Amino acid sequence: MLFKVEMDVNVPLDFDPAKFEELKAAEKAKFQELQKAGTWRHIWRVVGQYSNVSIFDVESNAQLHDILVALPLYPFMDVRVVALCRHPSSLHDDDR
Amino acid sequence: MLFKVEMDVNVPLDFDPAKFEELKAAEKAKFQELQKAGTWRHIWRVVGQYSNVSIFDVESNAQLHDILVALPLYPFMDVRVVALCRHPSSLHDDDR
Amino acid sequence: MLFKVEMDVNVPLDFDPAKFEELKAAEKAKFQELQKAGTWRHIWRVVGQYSNVSIFDVESNAQLHDILVALPLYPFMDVRVVALCRHPSSLHDDDR
Amino acid sequence: MLFKVEMDVNVPLDFDPAKFEELKAAEKAKFQELQKAGTWRHIWRVVGQYSNVSIFDVESNAQLHDILVALPLYPFMDVRVVALCRHPSSLHDDDR
Amino acid sequence: MLFKVEMDVNVPLDFDPAKFEELKAAEKAKFQELQKAGTWRHIWRVVGQYSNVSIFDVESNAQLHDILVALPLYPFMDVRVVALCRHPSSLHDDDR
Amino acid sequence: MLFKVEMDVNVPLDFDPAKFEELKAAEKAKFQELQKAGTWRHIWRVVGQYSNVSIFDVESNAQLHDILVALPLYPFMDVRVVALCRHPSSLHDDDR
Amino acid sequence: MLFKVEMDVNVPLDFDPAKFEELKAAEKAKFQELQKAGTWRHIWRVVGQYSNVSIFDVESNAQLHDILVALPLYPFMDVRVVALCRHPSSLHDDDR
Amino acid sequence: MLFKVEMDVNVPLDFDPAKFEELKAAEKAKFQELQKAGTWRHIWRVVGQYSNVSIFDVESNAQLHDILVALPLYPFMDVRVVALCRHPSSLHDDDR
Amino acid sequence: MLFKVEMDVNVPLDFDPAKFEELKAAEKAKFQELQKAGTWRHIWRVVGQYSNVSIFDVESNAQLHDILVALPLYPFMDVRVVALCRHPSSLHDDDR
Amino acid sequence: MLFKVEMDVNVPLDFDPAKFEELKAAEKAKFQELQKAGTWRHIWRVVGQYSNVSIFDVESNAQLHDILVALPLYPFMDVRVVALCRHPSSLHDDDR
Numbered sequence: 001m002l003f004k005v006e007m008d009v010n011v012p013l014d015f016d017p018a019k020f021e022e023l024k025a026a027e028k029a030k031f032q033e034l035q036k037a038g039t040w041r042h043i044w045r046v047v048g049q050y051s052n053v054s055i056f057d058v059e060s061n062a063q064l065h066d067i068l069v070a071l072p073l074y075p076f077m078d079v080r081v082v083a084l085c086r087h088p089s090s091l092h093d094d095d096r
Numbered sequence: 097m098l099f100k101v102e103m104d105v106n107v108p109l110d111f112d113p114a115k116f117e118e119l120k121a122a123e124k125a126k127f128q129e130l131q132k133a134g135t136w137r138h139i140w141r142v143v144g145q146y147s148n149v150s151i152f153d154v155e156s157n158a159q160l161h162d163i164l165v166a167l168p169l170y171p172f173m174d175v176r177v178v179a180l181c182r183h184p185s186s187l188h189d190d191d192r
Numbered sequence: 193m194l195f196k197v198e199m200d201v202n203v204p205l206d207f208d209p210a211k212f213e214e215l216k217a218a219e220k221a222k223f224q225e226l227q228k229a230g231t232w233r234h235i236w237r238v239v240g241q242y243s244n245v246s247i248f249d250v251e252s253n254a255q256l257h258d259i260l261v262a263l264p265l266y267p268f269m270d271v272r273v274v275a276l277c278r279h280p281s282s283l284h285d286d287d288r
Numbered sequence: 289m290l291f292k293v294e295m296d297v298n299v300p301l302d303f304d305p306a307k308f309e310e311l312k313a314a315e316k317a318k319f320q321e322l323q324k325a326g327t328w329r330h331i332w333r334v335v336g337q338y339s340n341v342s343i344f345d346v347e348s349n350a351q352l353h354d355i356l357v358a359l360p361l362y363p364f365m366d367v368r369v370v371a372l373c374r375h376p377s378s379l380h381d382d383d384r
Numbered sequence: 385m386l387f388k389v390e391m392d393v394n395v396p397l398d399f400d401p402a403k404f405e406e407l408k409a410a411e412k413a414k415f416q417e418l419q420k421a422g423t424w425r426h427i428w429r430v431v432g433q434y435s436n437v438s439i440f441d442v443e444s445n446a447q448l449h450d451i452l453v454a455l456p457l458y459p460f461m462d463v464r465v466v467a468l469c470r471h472p473s474s475l476h477d478d479d480r
Numbered sequence: 481m482l483f484k485v486e487m488d489v490n491v492p493l494d495f496d497p498a499k500f501e502e503l504k505a506a507e508k509a510k511f512q513e514l515q516k517a518g519t520w521r522h523i524w525r526v527v528g529q530y531s532n533v534s535i536f537d538v539e540s541n542a543q544l545h546d547i548l549v550a551l552p553l554y555p556f557m558d559v560r561v562v563a564l565c566r567h568p569s570s571l572h573d574d575d576r
Numbered sequence: 577m578l579f580k581v582e583m584d585v586n587v588p589l590d591f592d593p594a595k596f597e598e599l600k601a602a603e604k605a606k607f608q609e610l611q612k613a614g615t616w617r618h619i620w621r622v623v624g625q626y627s628n629v630s631i632f633d634v635e636s637n638a639q640l641h642d643i644l645v646a647l648p649l650y651p652f653m654d655v656r657v658v659a660l661c662r663h664p665s666s667l668h669d670d671d672r
Numbered sequence: 673m674l675f676k677v678e679m680d681v682n683v684p685l686d687f688d689p690a691k692f693e694e695l696k697a698a699e700k701a702k703f704q705e706l707q708k709a710g711t712w713r714h715i716w717r718v719v720g721q722y723s724n725v726s727i728f729d730v731e732s733n734a735q736l737h738d739i740l741v742a743l744p745l746y747p748f749m750d751v752r753v754v755a756l757c758r759h760p761s762s763l764h765d766d767d768r
Numbered sequence: 769m770l771f772k773v774e775m776d777v778n779v780p781l782d783f784d785p786a787k788f789e790e791l792k793a794a795e796k797a798k799f800q801e802l803q804k805a806g807t808w809r810h811i812w813r814v815v816g817q818y819s820n821v822s823i824f825d826v827e828s829n830a831q832l833h834d835i836l837v838a839l840p841l842y843p844f845m846d847v848r849v850v851a852l853c854r855h856p857s858s859l860h861d862d863d864r
Numbered sequence: 865m866l867f868k869v870e871m872d873v874n875v876p877l878d879f880d881p882a883k884f885e886e887l888k889a890a891e892k893a894k895f896q897e898l899q900k901a902g903t904w905r906h907i908w909r910v911v912g913q914y915s916n917v918s919i920f921d922v923e924s925n926a927q928l929h930d931i932l933v934a935l936p937l938y939p940f941m942d943v944r945v946v947a948l949c950r951h952p953s954s955l956h957d958d959d960r
Contacts, residue, residue: 001193001253002140003275004149005336012301013876013939028185035187042138043186044098044151047179047925048869048932048945053100055140061193061335062277068336075301081336083143083195083275085254089124090139091131097865097925099947101816108781109204109267143253144197144260144273157815157865158949164816171781177816179867179947181926194332196341205396205459220377227379234330235378236290236343239371239445240389240452240465245292247332275335281316282331283323289385289445291467293528300493349385349527350469356528363493369528371387371467373446386524388533397588397651412569419571426522427570428482428535431563431637432581432644432657437484439524467527473508474523475515481577481637483659485720492685541577541719542661548720555685561720563579563659565638578716580725589780589843604761611763618714619762620674620727623755623829624773624836624849629676631716659719665700666715667707673769673829675851677912684877733769733911734853740912747877753912755771755851757830770908772917796953803955810906811954812866812919815947821868823908851911857892858907859899 002041002057002084003064007077009050026072034067055084097153098137098180099160103173104147122168130163151180193249194233194276195256199269200243218264226259247276290329290345290372291352295365297338314360322355343372386425386441386468387448391461393434410456418451439468482521482537482564483544487557489530506552514547535564577634578617578660581644583653584627602648610643631660674713674729674756675736679749681722698744706739727756770809770825770852771832775845777818794840802835823852866905866921866948867928871941873914890936898931919948 011020034040042055058064068079107116130136138151154160164175203212226232234247250256260271299308322328330343346352356367395404418424426439442448452463491500514520522535538544548559587596610616618631634640644655683692706712714727730736740751779788802808810823826832836847875884898904906919922928932943 003253003335004140011939013879015301031185032187042151043183044100044180045183045929047181047867047929048943050933052183053178053180055138060277061195061275064275065277065333065335069338075299079336081275082149083253083256083273084140084149085143085252085257087139087141087148089127091128099815099925107267109207111781141257143195143257144271146261156949157867157947160947161813161815161949165818171779175816177947179925179928179945181924181929196332203459205399223377224379234343235375236292236372237375237449239373239387239449240463242453244375245370245372247330274341276332276341277335279331279333279340281319283320291445291527303493348469349387349467352467353469353525353527357530363491367528369467371445371448371465373444373449388524395651397591415569416571426535427567428484428564429567429641431565431579431641432655434645436567437562437564439522466533468524468533469527471523471525471532473511475512483637483719495685540661541579541659544659545661545717545719549722555683559720561659563637563640563657565636565641580716587843589783607761608763618727619759620676620756621759621833623757623771623833624847626837628759629754629756631714658725660716660725661719663715663717663724665703667704675829675911687877732853733771733851736851737853737909737911741914747875751912753851755829755832755849757828757833772908799953800955810919811951812868812948813951815949820951821946821948823906850917852908852917853911855907855909855916857895859896 001060002055002086004082004084005054005056005064005068006046006080007052007054007073008079009073009076010078011050011076023072023076030071039063039067097156098182099152099154100178100180101150101152101160101164102142102147102176103150103169104145105169105172106174107146107172119168119172126167135159135163193252194278195248195250196274196276197246197248197256197260198238198243198272199246199265200241201265201268202270203242203268215264215268222263231255231259289348290343290374292370292372293342293344293352293356294334294368295340295342295361297361297364298366299338299364311360311364318359327351327355385444386439386470388466388468389438389440389448389452390430390464391436391438391457393457393460394462395434395460407456407460414455423447423451481540482535482566484562484564485534485536485544485548486526486560487532487534487553489553489556490558491530491556503552503556510551519543519547577636578662579632579634579640580658580660581630581632581640582622582627582656583630583649584625585649585652586654587626587652599648599652606647615639615643673732674727674758676754676756677726677728677736677740678718678752679724679726679745681745681748682750683722683748695744695748702743711735711739769828770823770854772850772852773822773824773832773836774814774848775820775822775841776847777841777844778846779818779844791840791844798839807831807835865924866919866950868946868948869918869920869928869932870910870944871916871918871937873937873940874942875914875940887936887940894935903927903931 031040031043035043039057040054041057044053045051046053056064056067058067064081068074068081071077127136127139131139135153136150137153140149141147142149152160152163154163160177164170164177167173223232223235227235231249232246233249236245237243238245248256248259250259256273260266263269319328319331323331327345328342329345332341333339334341344352344355346355352369356362356369359365415424415427419427423440423442424438425441428437429435430437440448440451442451448465452458452465455461511520511523515523519537520534521537524533525531526533536544536547538547544561548554551557607616607619611619615633616630617633620629621627622629632640632643634643640657644650644657647653703712703715707715711729712726713729716725717723718725728736728739730739736753740746743749799808799811803811807825808822809825812821813819814821824832824835826835832849836842836849839845895904895907899907903921904918905921908917909915910917920928920931922931928945932938935941
């Protein structure tokens, strides 16, 4: 099942940069693991923002919840989740 | 260049259904032409809404504008456009 | 899978009351069919509004979409959909 | 009487994690006591958020107020309360 | 139980004035019946608006809902309901 | 003259509780003095919030301003003021 | 007593222009009567809008309400009322 | 040229009161200098808020900007600026 | 003096297209006259909207108001006006 | 390609002024480099705010993103990006 997830990352001005780089590296590793698994199907950056637009393909709502709240940068994020489904006009059988 | 475009379609209760079906058919044909061309790269339905989330891949802002305002259902739409770019963590070379 | 769905019904002042009663009766019949099936798991009225708060239990996002847009009163509705999941603190195994 | 209560929990980045775990444990204990009593009738997690959607069944507005402001995590919460009532179309006599 | 109810009345420019005067007279009669019964405990006009701020004292959420949706001007109203309770600092035993 | 005043109290998580209890006691004393004087005519708690809905009966806008900004908890408050007047349908001569 | 009143005028595209000119003339006459009386103390246009910012000096909330709802263009207006008072830093004794 | 300027002052709970009194005294002196010059033409307090509604009469947009950002309390302010012009119905030649 | 003006054009679905084309032609003529005069200094289309972002260079607030409300499409527009001034970092002497 | 970018700068009250002046000088240098290159085509100050309205002319969405997030004051900014295109009514061939 497909979901649009939009994530805004807010870093306090005085947060330790070294600690944040660590968290970013962990986030990237987690993202790539989920991308390889086909779960985090798409990600795009929003121009001018520390934000992304993502498409997740999950087994269940619970799986999506567990993935999101375990992200290393989750404590810094505002997250918006919208349930999607396949569009009947699409010509691509695997357009997920 | 990539853009997220979200379209909400609002049909007045008293709009002629036959006329609207015609416009929907024209919209679908136009969509599929643009999908085949790789311009309208992704489309998903928003659950419970007459709305979609789409990803466009265009040459320029002007091309995107011309495509959107020429859509058969454009006069019924609220449209939100957000400029995107490739995410540096993505493993997929062609993740557009 | 569980979703909270909130529906506001907006009836134009000059809509034919007999026609609207027909649609309401069809809506009620559809609701009860879905309630018996366990799909429309809960419904409550919002005090002072022509609105409800509902909990749906569906197989997929697509099933929820198809149910909602086929409701007889759908053309009169504003609909808000929020994906839910079971709460880990709940003592009720079947609290869906 | 029924109320929908939505709670968002906001934890400052620098709040002592051990102290917060204590508060969470106390919150869970209080929740389960109220769930067993039939007062906190339903609870669901909102996907991707530290938030829940709950249904309370209380004797009075005052009882609901006293319960909510005494929750161990109340100082961290944004709370939204909406008065509900039984829906006349419901087939379940005890659908509260 | 106490509720703050705020009602905004929106009359279309082209609504038949004689018909509206009839509805207003019916609304006033209903209001005074409820005021005598102690149910519609307070009403104030909002300066510059066709709106009121009211305090209702009802047996249950359901009673409040039934009263509001049966008001003659209800189809013209936007209604906002907020659950209240007695304030512990109040010196008036009957301050409802 | 009548005004609806709504006050939300926001206490920082790390504010000294003993200091806050002192301010609350001073607020209560001030409130009761104003209630006895007939100036702070009504107060109700908003269910689930650290907020109240109040009705003030004052000589002038300036008097209301002076009262509000001198409240011991004013530095913690968001305040919303709405000018009211007597409703012509009211049967109570002294419904203020 | 002083109030800031902001009025936005919304004229439907198909409203009879001759009828509207009549209402505008009546509005202007009423405005000038109130300006001479010192009640409608100031009026300014908002650049680019069919809106004004006004300062009223009235005896009571009720007087302000009666003036506003009797304006010939009132049925076309959105009105926002804010209670003001004299500023203690002002050097002008009659700055109302 | 005329502008409506609305200023909300937000003082952190822990800001040094002596330092703030100094800034307020400097603000008052600056205000009175501008009022005498006819530049800060009107000021009113908003009831219940640490806010004012002001009318400025300036030579240019740039002059207004330079005045506002140099106010001693500017770092504590939210400021909203709206361009105004004389209203054609006004009877007062100097109603600025 | 410089102003950012943003205009959204809203055309009712059932507005006579021939009449609207006339108004658009008149709007274009008026725009070009003002562009040649240096008053309507810049105009850009907003991608995907029937909206523009414009920069006006006018003698006074009143001149801007008179220009805007006289535009042929003004009755169809939502207009937002923001006062601007030259930026001190700009290297272009005539950057208006 | 053209974009409107609006930037609000928020400086915490207790941020080191000397450090901030350094960042401002770096920002100005970067701005002028981009202005000379024709990339940061226009900039205007918003009256009364620490904000600007800018027009960027870039090769791609990605170029705009890289420029914005590298600005020395970016960590203090709220940024809003809107895609623009040339307006067909414009008489200026190079109106970008």
